[in-house]
Amino acid sequence: MYVPLVVLIPTLGAIAPALAGRLGRAGCAAVAAAVSLSALAVLLSLAPAVLRGEPVALHLPWIPGLGLAFSFFVDGLGLFFAGLILAMGLLVIVYARYYLAPADPPGRFFASLLLFQGAMLGIVLSDNIILMLVFWELTSLSSFLLIGYWSHLxxxxxxxxxALAITGxxxxxxxxxxxxxxxIAGSYELSTIIRRAEVVQASPLFGPTLALILLGAFTKSAQFPFHFWxxxxxxxxxxxxxxxxxATMVKAGIFLLARLWPVFGATEAWxxxxxxxGLATMVIGAWIAIFKDDLKAVLAYSTVSHLGLITMLLGLGTKMAAVAAVLHILNHALFKAALFMSAGIVDHETGTRxxxxxxxLRRAMPxxxxxxxxxxxxxxxxPLLNGFVSKEMMLESAWHATYAGQPWLFPLLATAGALFSVAYSARLAAVVFFGKETHPTGSHPHDPPAGMWAPVAVLVAPVIAIGLLPGLAQPLVEVVAAAVVGSALPEFQLAxxxxLTPALGMSLAAMAGGLAMLLVFAPIERIRDALPRPDAKAxxxxxxxxxxxxxxxxxxALHTEDLTRYALVIVLATVGIGTFGFVTGSHAPGTRATLEASLPAVVGWGALAVACVIAVLRHQDRLLLLLVTAVVGLMVSLxxxxxxxxxxxxTQISVEVVATILMLLALNLLPKTSPRETARPLRFAQAALAGASGLGAGLLAFAVLTRDYLPISGYHxxxxxxxxxxxxxxxVILVDFRGYDTFGEIIVLGIAALVIFALLELSARARQAAGRAARAPAFRTGDAHPIMLVVTTRLLLPLALTAGVYIFLRGHNLPGGGFIAGIMVGIAFIMQYIASGYSWADERFRFDPQxxxxxxxxxxxxxxxxxxxxxxxxxxxxxxxxDIPLIGDVELASVILFDLGVFLVVVGTVLLALAxxxxVESIGDQKPADARTPADEPKPSPASRVRIEQEEHV
Structure with a gap:
């Protein structure tokens, strides 16, 4: 039960630094560190069982029908990556507390960092592959926020x-x-998929599946040709x-390759x-890094190279190569994080990279x-540092690899990659820390406060310890590598x-070649600049x-601001798809008996037909068209x-009332009539297309309704x-059986309301900025708010609200529910706005619809x-x-809270659209202040004056 806490603590705890923004960098960093430390403590409590070879798992069904569950699985591999994510996160939080400038918003930074941390933990601990994908995309979104943190640049x-485009x-x-x-595997649980590896490998879809998964992994881990992001x-x-x-985002693709190694690793395609x-990425990244001037650019391309190295090791498909990959994941995370932090210190103290x-700088910043x-x-x-141990293992694995019948190819290119790595490392050290002291004028570089270099020291300590005593890492590497390969490991010893092995010779050659390359760097750079080279970014x-x-x-071609064109495209596509289905599929009607046409049905069809004819003939009159549309809705309700x-x-009649009122208000912002859209020949073509669409819809409905089928209504x-x-x-269907659909629908409804608000608010601001009336009202009565209407609506408001509560509470057993109640309450508020005016109602109904x-x-x-x-x-x-005192026995269902959420969304949507x-209308009715005359001032009618005097007296 503790496993989800490792993911949930930082994910949900991301809000804590955002709320603590006023505490400054130190306060936000302390809050973020406390969150990460809490998650790390939970993870460490699981470590003893995992290290004993007893994975910890938890399975909570979410949407079983879709194979989606909250399944978490902590084995050696998950524990290893989760530990890296949390430990590195703690050190980065401490470092960032000193790195961020006073002007940088710390709450937003640490909140985004914790959100990313939680998403990464979700990836490495998820046992359900669909759940893992949710966290996968969350890392892309949260990393977008982090990379673009300095949005002014x-x-x-x-x-x-x-980064978002490539990884997305x-x-x-x-x-x-x-x-x-x-x-293929018959399950979306990763642990089950791994057990069914043979089924996956035997599938005819094995190739496409592998290609798609590798594409996702390669883009995330910056493998060639996606390395440039x-x-x-x-x-x-x-x-x-x-x-x-x-240690995190770019390692997500590496983790995926390692997790699926038992499924794909033994295959030739892999x-x-x-x-x-991986080998190409290793060599190309190292070669580019040699010639970069920016410190972080050197480290970035070196990261690309080392990610390629790990990918190559996993791709070799041997168990010892997997062991080497695990060790280098650890080593690279340690020395590369230390180097990035050191580059940040140099930039922080000198003002340049x-x-x-x-x-x-060795003298100024010892x-x-x-x-x-x-x-x-x-x-x-x-030698004597951790990178040497894993590099030797990499070269040993490459020595035994034969590709396309060429045993020399992998050893040669692996040695070249190692040589380039020595070259860019030596150049970075020699240029920045040795030679004549140089730094920008005006800067006075010195070592930063201890809090800034302490995280670097913490990272460098295991770099030295593993280098001197590689056996210290052996127990951890054995547990993690065993989880990667999914079976027993061959005996090995980290030393x-x-x-005298071929790997040692390759290592010495790389060391000598890299140093020699540094000595002749200038001519090599000139040759490199003279050669054409592709630019992936371009x-x-x-x-x-x-x-x-x-x-x-x-x-x-399509967005011509012509609604007729939009409708034409939609109807044409629908008719085309329908015709294709009609020709190629089974379109014959069934044998179910039809109902006799009763008199009410005939009358209703006749009303619908008349309404549709009127709509076609008088569609330019927008008000009449709206009323005819309301008639159609009324007939559907009947x-x-x-x-x-x-x-x-x-439900239908309530929706019709609200929709008609809101559309009537919206039409008040538009001309009363619309112009003729098209010439006569095109109108005939449109009429034919509309007729074909209606005929097709009718035939489809008839065919479907007369076929024999087993309805699900009996079960409901x-x-x-x-x-x-x-x-x-x-x-019950809406809030229980199909509650997930309803949940999605209220989200869509809320989004639609916010979109309406955003679009109309933009229009309102544009009109207000223009300083002129967007239109002249077509008609204005002398009395904007009749006293009888005002009094009546105010008296009816409590009754309408009581009716809404009644409809809501009875909805689970009698006609009603949250949606209908929300519509009824919305209608009650709409009447107040119409009768008494927006300003009056807004002052008294202090609701925030959003x-x-x-x-x-x-x-x-x-x-x-x-x-x-x-x-x-x-x-x-x-x-x-x-049993409720004074009331007695009452039956309650938990879905009443869900229905209450539906009610709030519906009321909020109606009020937001209305407001x-x-x-917008109030701005449109205003004239510029300098353009008004006394004649423009509204003159109240006698009834209005009586009401005003009464209100003033009160």
Whole structure:
């Protein structure tokens, strides 16, 4: 039961630093550190069992029908990555407390950092692959916020967009691959998929599944040719770079490869694809890093190279290569995070990251220099440091790899990658910390406060310890590697000396070659500059421009601000798809007996036909068209009532009333009539298309309704009372059986209301800024608020609200419910706004519609989440009887809280739409102050004057 807490603590705790923003950097950092430390403590409590070889798992059903569950699984691999995420997060939080400038908003930074931390923990601890994908996308979104934290910088915005586009696109591919993988294996649980590896490998869909999954992993971990996004993400603050690009985000793809290694690792397709991609990334990234001037750019491309190294090791498909990959994941996280933090210290103290402007800093910053040089040496693979141990294992694995029948290819390219790694590491150390002391004029570099270099020292300590005593890491590596390969490991020993081996010779050659390359760096750089080289960033930008141009072309063709054109496209597509289905599918009607046409039905059809004819002939008269549309809705309500569906009839008529009033108010902002849209020949074509659409819809309805089928309504009727605790089948379906659909619908309704608000508010601001009336009212009575209407609506308001409460409470057993009650209450408030004016009503009804919508969605969601506490799927309901004093026995269902959320969303939506339309109308009716004359001032009618005098007297 403790496993989800590791994920939930930082995910939900992300709000804590945001609320503590007023406490400054120190306060926000303390809050964020407390959150991370709490999650780490829970994780450590699980560690003893996992290290004993006893994985900890928890399974909570969410949407069983879709194979989605809250399944968490902590084995050696998950424990290892979760520990890295939390431990590195703590160090980064401490470092960021000193790195951030006073002007940087700390609450937003630490909140985004914790949200990202929770998402990463979700990835590495999820046992359900669909749940993992949810967290996968959350890492893309939260990293977008972190990379673009300095939003005032163009490079930050560009880097954030690029990272989101590349990783988001890969996430879509991964989603498709995960669906295929789960379908093949018959389960979306990763532990089950791993056990059914042979079934997956034997499937004809194995190839596409593998390709889609690898595409998602490669984009996330910046593998060639998607490597270019990571260096551009370095526009983020250095703590973000140290966290995201050393131990977390870029390792998400590596984790996925490691987790699915038992499923794909033993196959030839895996070796032929993953190993060469990783090797190419390793060499290309290291080669580019040699020539970079920006410190973070060097570290970024070196990160690309080391990610390629780990990918290559996992791609080789051997158990010892997997062991080497696990060790290097640990080593790289340690020395690369230390290097990023050191680069941030240099930038913080000197004001630049340009190596051309830096030199000899070992004298001015001795502590920083000592730590950074140690980490740099580990990155180069110098003996007695941790990077040497894993580099030797990498070269040993490459020595035994044969690709395309060529045993020399992998050893040669692996040695080249190691050589380039020595070159860029040596250049970084020599230029920045040795030679003549150089730094920008006006800066006085010195070692920062201890709180800033202490996290670097904490990271460098295990770099040295593992380098001197590699056996210290052996127990951890064994547990993690065993979880990766899914079976027993061969015997191995982590040690500094394994004798005179080919790997040692390759390592010495790389060391000598890298130092030699540094000596002749200038001519090599000139040759490199003279050679043509592809620019991945330019290719990406060209693709983006091409996609944008194509999108604009489509928009220009379709988005002509002609509603007739929009309707034409929609109807044409519908008729085309329907015709295709009619021709290729089974379209014959069934044999079910039809009902006799009763007199009420004939009258209703006749009214509908007349209304439709009037709508076609007089569609330019917008007010008449609205009234005719209301007639259609009324006929539909009567049809529901005729077929004994009072709940649906009540809902339909309520919606018609609200929709008609709101549309009537909206029409007041438009001309009374619309112009003729098209010429006569095109109108005939449109009429033919409309006729074909209507005929097709009618034939489809007839064919479907006359076929024999087994309806599900019998189950709903039978289970409404015992399963849902209510006799109103419609309401039980909405809030219980299909509650998840309703939850999605109220979210959509709330979003639609907010969109209406945003669009109309923008229009209102534009009109207000223009300083003129957008239109002249078509008609204005002498008395805007008749006294009889005002008094009547105020007297009816308590009655209407009481009726709304009554309809809400009875809805589970009789016609009613949250939606209808919300509509009725909305109508009551609408009448107040119409009768007494927006200003009067707004002063007295102090509701915030946006907060009401949010509260409704939140309440509905919490009602569903509450079932998890009892071990049931999302939105599982319960019901029972309680005894209330003075009232007696009352039957209650938990879905009443869900229905209350629906009620709040509906009322909030109606009020938000009403308030926004009223605000726009009030601005549209105003004249500029300098353009008004005494004649423009409104003159109240006698009735209005009486009402005003009465109000003033009161």
């Amino acid at each position: 163009a490079e930050s915005r560009q880097g954030a967009r690029m 696109g890969g996430g879509l591919a991964l989603f498709a691959g995960a669906l295929l993988l789960g379908d 990571l260096p551009h993400a370095m526009a983020a603050p250095t703590p973000v770079s140290a966290y995201l690009h050393s 070796f032929l694809t993953v190993a060469p991609i 340009s190596m051309a402007r830096l030199g000899g 502590i920083t220099a000592a730590l950074a040089l140690t980490a740099t040496a580990a990155m180069a693979g110098v 500094l000396w394994h004798g 290719m990406y930008e060209a693709a983006v421009r091409g996609g944008a141009a194509a999108a604009h072309a489509v928009v220009r 049809a529901f009532l005729h077929f004994s569906a009072p709940d649906l009839a009540l 009727i039978a289970q409404a009372k015992p399963g849902g605790g209510g006799t109103n089948v419609v309401n 907060r009401m919508i949010g509260a409704g969605v939140l309440l509905a969601g919490l009602t569903g989440i509450g079932s998890w506490a009892f071990g049931y799927p999302f939105l599982t309901s319960t019901h029972g009887h309680i 926004t339309i009223a605000a």
